[in-house]
Amino acid sequence: MISIQGKGVSTGVAFGPLYYYQRQKSTIRRITVEDALAEWDRFKSAQATAISQLGELAAKALKEAGEEAAFLFETHQMMAEDMDYEEAIEELIKETKLNAEAAVTDVAAQFADMFAQMDDTYMQARAADVKDVSGRIIGILTGTTQGGIDSPVPVILAADDLAPSETVQLDKSKILAFVTEGGSGSSHTAILARTMGIPAIIGVGDQLKPEYEGREVIVDGSTGSVIVEADEATRTKMMAKREEQLKRLKLLEQLKGKENVTLDGQKIKVFCNIGNPEDVPTVLSNDGGGVGLFRSEFLYLNCSDYPTEDYQFEAYKKVLSDMDGKEVVIRTLDIGADKQIDYFEMPKEENPALGNRALRICLNRPEIFKTQLRALYRASAYGKLGIMFPMVTSVWEVKEAKKMCEMVKKELTAEGKPFADDVQIGIMIETPAAAVMSDRLAKLVDFFSCGTNDLTQYTLACDRQNNDLGRFFNPHHPAVLRLLKMVCENAHKNGVWVGICGELGADLELTETFLSIGIDELSVSPRSVLPLRQKIRETNVSEVREKVIADLMKDDIEL
Ligand code: PEP
Numbered sequence: 436m437i438s439i440q441g442k443g444v445s446t447g448v449a450f451g452p453l454y455y456y457q458r459q460k461s462t463i464r465r466i467t468v469e470d471a472l473a474e475w476d477r478f479k480s481a482q483a484t485a486i487s488q489l490g491e492l493a494a495k496a497l498k499e500a501g502e503e504a505a506f507l508f509e510t511h512q513m514m515a516e517d518m519d520y521e522e523a524i525e526e527l528i529k530e531t532k533l534n535a536e537a538a539v540t541d542v543a544a545q546f547a548d549m550f551a552q553m554d555d556t557y558m559q560a561r562a563a564d565v566k567d568v569s570g571r572i573i574g575i576l577t578g579t580t581q582g583g584i585d586s587p588v589p590v591i592l593a594a595d596d597l598a599p600s601e602t603v604q605l606d607k608s609k610i611l612a613f614v615t616e617g618g619s620g621s622s623h624t625a626i627l628a629r630t631m632g633i634p635a636i637i638g639v640g641d642q643l644k645p646e647y648e649g650r651e652v653i654v655d656g657s658t659g660s661v662i663v664e665a666d667e668a669t670r671t672k673m674m675a676k677r678e679e680q681l682k683r684l685k686l687l688e689q690l691k692g693k694e695n696v697t698l699d700g701q702k703i704k705v706f707c708n709i710g711n712p713e714d715v716p717t718v719l720s721n722d723g724g725g726v727g728l729f730r731s732e733f734l735y736l737n738c739s740d741y742p743t744e745d746y747q748f749e750a751y752k753k754v755l756s757d758m759d760g761k762e763v764v765i766r767t768l769d770i771g772a773d774k775q776i777d778y779f780e781m782p783k784e785e786n787p788a789l790g791n792r793a794l795r796i797c798l799n800r801p802e803i804f805k806t807q808l809r810a811l812y813r814a815s816a817y818g819k820l821g822i823m824f825p826m827v828t829s830v831w832e833v834k835e836a837k838k839m840c841e842m843v844k845k846e847l848t849a850e851g852k853p854f855a856d857d858v859q860i861g862i863m864i865e866t867p868a869a870a871v872m873s874d875r876l877a878k879l880v881d882f883f884s885c886g887t888n889d890l891t892q893y894t895l896a897c898d899r900q901n902n903d904l905g906r907f908f909n910p911h912h913p914a915v916l917r918l919l920k921m922v923c924e925n926a927h928k929n930g931v932w933v934g935i936c937g938e939l940g941a942d943l944e945l946t947e948t949f950l951s952i953g954i955d956e957l958s959v960s961p962r963s964v965l966p967l968r969q970k971i972r973e974t975n976v977s978e979v980r981e982k983v984i985a986d987l988m989k990d991d992i993e994l
């Protein structure tokens with residue numbers, strides 16, 4: 436038996452023979468062409484074929500994996516006709532007379548390098564996309580096709596890495612799980628695996644060897660473990676785990692349509708966190724009651740220049756319309772710290788997490804803030820909108836942000852542009868200052884949403900990006916939980932509702948605590964909705980509240 440450890444990015448247990456993905460490699464000739472214009476035409480025709488193939492793939496992905504997956508291929512289509520990309524190829528062909536396939540190869544390497552060197556992990560993952568699109572164009576130019584699975588039975592598919600287009604083209608009935616040597620959790624292939632519900636493990640490096648091909652492998656997507664030729668005891672254990680998971684999924688399905696209500700009748704809203712409009716179908720299919728956090732900065736991260744008011748309006752309108760009257764909380768731009776955007780041209784900072792980020796940027800650069808607020812208010816006519824400001828520390832910041840909202844509303848009224856008159860205004864409680872001042876801040880807003888990822892980071896002075904801090908980064912720390920309790924009390928005294936939209940909201944070990952301190956809403960990833968609903972429905976708050984609060988507030992508390 437051989438045990439291999441990687442990183443699980445899509446849960447589930449699978450058993451099956453290991454199969455190495457066959458990728459046809461084409462050797463790229465480098466030649467000087469005589470007729471550069473004819474060569475340029477050859478590129479343009481291959482580019483057009485690639486764009487049309489990507490359109491077909493988008494349609495296939497839409498049927499098999501949903502809108503989010505289809506969007507990947509639409510993004511690839513845009514990448515294939517990106518002006519900078521095309522111009523770089525044109526220059527090589529026309530000015531150096533390089534043949535088209537070699538020019539595409541060179542430009543792809545140059546763009547992939549550029550993405551790989553960016554600080555942001557999302558942008559780094561785009562290197563794989565540019566290679567994927569270019570591989571397709573090169574394949575068309577050289578007449579080679581992409582690989583597949585030539586096996587009569589379903590397999591555990593191994594590869595060095597898989598491009599999104601390779602993933603979606605594969606015959607899903609033949610795939611039990613994915614295992615890749617490289618990859619990143621935020622790569623589109625990981626996203627696709629999750630959307631398709633196929634277990635996936637990335638980053639096994641060279642532990643997985645081609646000579647294991649054909650042997651039986653067990654993959655556990657929740658732990659990241661890959662076992663080759665398991666012994667009988669391990670096999671039995673993993674079979675039981677798979678049975679358990681399947682049973683659990685069936686049981687969870689039965690919770691769809693049911694209320695998030697405790698045994699003693701306390702109700703709580705369970706909403707979802709999303710990063711773009713394409714996530715909405717997953718919210719609805721998991722029975723999310725609303726959107727508690729739309730991280731609007733992902734719209735900005737997906738653009739190569741400031742997104743216009745109209746572009747943003749369309750995106751917000753889509754989320755609100757698709758949610759069909761359910762509440763949607765859109766957070767205003769939260770960049771800075773780990774989310775850097777080149778076109779913002781922010782000066783480099785020593786301590787970016789404590790620097791110019793989120794609402795601070797918006798207040799310092801009102802033209803950016805105003806564009807977003809105008810788009811948000813215009814979209815409010817299409818649903819039930821809440822606008823939320825991130826990274827608040829002071830009362831004056833909220834007053835200034837609200838003044839800006841008033842100015843925008845006046846402008847829209849003067850222009851005759853419709854907007855809803857019941858837009859809620861809220862703030863994120865993610866700094867200790869906001870938690871401590873929550874009695875005062877509650878007088879200015881309709882709701883609070885606690886960003887426990889940052890609240891933990893700032894309360895414990897522990898960088899949330901640093902994996903080495905281990906036990907020092909403890910979101911269960913009483914300092915964090917006591918702040919949440921205080922925020923709830925201050926909110927409720929002032930008639931303001933409180934949610935949690937940090938990762939902690941889905942932590943089932945704390946559901947009793949959140950219910951006991953009176954949290955009104957938990958916003959979690961779509962897949963966490965039903966497990967959380969189950970936990971809520973099993974809890975009797977009146978039975979546990981006293982003890983939970985006494986434990987949290989006791990004098991001799993550990994830590
Ligand atoms: C948080 O800080 O908990 C939060 C939800 O915001 P983000 O993770 O986007 O910083």
Ligand code: MG
Binds near residue numbers: 865889
């Ligand atoms: Mg945050």
